[in-house]
Amino acid sequence: MKITALETVRVTDHANILWVRLHTDAGIVGLGETFRGAEAVETFIHTALAAQLLGRDARRIDALSKQMTEPYVGFRSSGVEMRAASAVDIALWDIAGKAAGLPVYQLLGGLSRDRIRTYNTCAGYSYNTSGGRREIGAADAARGPYDDQIAFERDAGVLAESLLAEGIGAMKIWPFDRYAVPNGGTYITGAEIAQALRPFELIRKAVGDRMEVMVELHSMWDLPCALAIARALRPFRIFWAEDPIKMQDAGALQTYAERAGVPVCASETVATRAHFLELLRREAVDYVMLDVSWCGGLSEAKKIATLAETFQRPVAPHDCTGPVVFMASTHLALNAPNAIFQESVRAYYSTWYRELVSVVPRVADGHVLPPEGAGLGTELHPRVWQRPDAIVRRTDLGAL
Ligand SMILES: [Mg+2]
Incomplete structure (x- = not known):
């Protein structure tokens, strides 16, 4: 052919x-x-x-x-x-x-589960789709019911309740980012840390431990700042701290993992199994995050997932990108025996993903369901x- x-x-x-x-x-x-x-x-x-x-x-x-x-x-x-x-x-x-x-998950080795748990990345409708980050100001108004970046900055407790009402029991937020921008992630004050902890306090107050909370740090901090943030987050029982520092040195991430006292997730920014092997060998990562459209494709992603499995680590494919990546990742997350979550953004899959492709993976009760049809199952x-x-x-x- x-x-x-x-x-x-x-x-x-x-x-x-x-x-x-x-x-x-x-x-x-x-x-x-x-x-x-x-x-x-x-x-x-x-x-x-x-x-x-x-x-x-x-x-x-x-x-x-x-x-x-x-x-x-x-x-x-x-x-x-x-x-x-x-x-x-x-x-x-x-x-x-x-x-x-056959569906792609069948070619990868078939279903390891009937559905894969998802967490909501609280991004809102337009985060990351063109250009860089979205900064929320005091005057910004929500653009719809799922403008979850505004929601986590304004009242993360109400947001957690809204997610739980849809059956979604895990969420990812990034309230520390704004403080890294002015100084390149080299300094964070006690007052800034206290302000960034507010969403975690509100979530725990509103829904207790019924919500898993991931913190996304977007590789914006140097090691001392990332460790200071981790120490402050310990009481909130976060599920993982993602990309606390740049992935340029596995030794620095290893030091973070040893000292942080919170589970480490890394990294959608890393490509190929060779780089993941280095992180895994150093015990620098607890949860392996990969992006199928950055790491080398589904072929390489499957190998990275298997490598993580060998090291007794779960894998969690990235989304917050586009609808075909969400679909391809869902196939992998349903297949990989060690997949733990498939990331999703409810503001995306309920709106503009649908305007671009024929089929978007179905999310129900906090899980992504197997796509139907041959191949990826979308056009x-x-x-x-x-x-x-x-x-x-x-x-x-x-x-x-
Ligand atoms: Mg990420």
Whole structure:
């Protein structure tokens, strides 16, 4: 089954996302996605990967994955090369599933569970979809019932009750971020720590221990600040502290894990099993977070999940990106024996994810349910390709 064309598309209101379609001579089309630097990834796919992929057998997923994720330069990072490889790899799995008439989770080894627990990343509707972070000011008003970033900053206790009412028993928030911005994460005062602890106090007061709470630190702090924050968080029994520092030195994260007194989650920013192996060998991570569209695709994500399992660590795939990543991650999270959570954002899957793709994974009673149909089980709506702002690029086998 020959790959005959590569297509990419991106749109202005979700400028961070790039979708990829692989066409084959069997008429099967595979869908992939990646996130951040969409234009650069698009360029890499058409100028570098096209020559490696067009004319090749789409069923040789491992061989193509190895070629794409182990280039001469750009390997072992989540840079442009790896994000391009990841999007293409996801599309190859979609093709394989469609060719076999099976959902991708079945090809990965089948269901390890009937549904996967989810936690809500309290991001609101537009966090992270174009550009960088969203800073909430006093004058900002909620844009709808699920503007959960505003909700966690204003009254996290009410937000926790709203999530529990939907059966969602875990939530992730990032009230420390704003204090890292002015000084590059090198200093945090006692008053700032006290202010950032407010949401945790309100959650515990409102719902007690019925809610699991994760803190996201977005790799914004240096080690002493991250440790000061961890010490302050200990009484609140948080589920994990995610990305407390930059993932550039496994030794620093190991020191954090030894001293923090809270469980460590890392890291969606890390790519390839080699980097995760280093974190695991040093006992620097309790929960392995990976992003299927950054780490090397579903092929590499499956290997990282298995590696984590060998080290007796759970895996929790990342979302808060785009709808195809959510779908692909759900397949992995249903399959991997050591998966513990599939991240989701209720503001996304209840609104704009639905405007872009035909099927969004169903979330019910705090769990994500198995997708139906062959392959990933979702397609970009044709209207996305036809939008006036859509930037569509195609490279055909005949053009090489
Ligand atoms: Mg994260």
